Amino acid sequence: MRRVLARYFAVEGDPTAARTAQRLWEHARALIDAAPASLDMTAYTQGQMDLGATVCTRTRPDCARCPLAPDCRARIDGRQDELPTPRARRAQPLRHCWMLIAECDGRVLLERRPDTGIWGGLWTLPQFEDEAALEAVRAGLAADGQPLALASIEHVFTHFRLRIQPLWLRMPGGAPAPADENRAWVGIGNLAAHGMPAPVARLLDGLYDGALLLR
Ligand code: SF4
Structure with a gap:
């Protein structure tokens, strides 16, 4: 009615x-x-x-x-399609995170997500809720250089949007071995063999000129 x-x-x-x-x-x-x-x-x-x-x-x-x-x-x-006015969609909350692209000797540090939760079981870049946490990992890598901030990207999930700030850290060499089996230094030419979330794959693909052939 x-x-x-x-x-x-x-x-x-x-x-x-x-x-x-x-x-x-x-x-x-x-x-x-x-x-x-x-x-x-x-x-x-x-x-x-x-x-x-x-x-x-x-x-x-x-x-x-x-x-x-x-x-x-x-x-x-001629306004049958406009009326009644559709219910306004509630704006999705925006979350922020940082991702570290640590590169050393032609390899990138990846980590595998836990099997449950967002992006479960996929390989991603190390992700941090704040810059201080990222800085702690950077110190653990014994990396002296300052990371370069790349353009942020946004990914839309069902209930929220995630704005990712990528930081690119190029290390001169001698990267420490990964602390556990869920972390790995992966050759840039071998990135495509690792299942990744779409925004991470797009990010690396753009950075390494089609390394994952997504374009
Ligand atoms: S818009 Fe609905 S009420 Fe108006 S003429 Fe068309 S069918 Fe009838």
């Missing part, structure tokens, strides 16, 4: 929002007040519901068959 009223009277706004619902209710009330006293409310209500279910449908209103067509504001203005 809300859909039919919103179209017939061209009422803007999310019909589930209190203000819009109030306006729709006022229109509905005015129609009933103007109807003859003999109005069969049950048949009237059922008729509106049938119209919404079979003629004034959400995606393809059949205006040619609709008895309300001559006075329907949405039909007259």
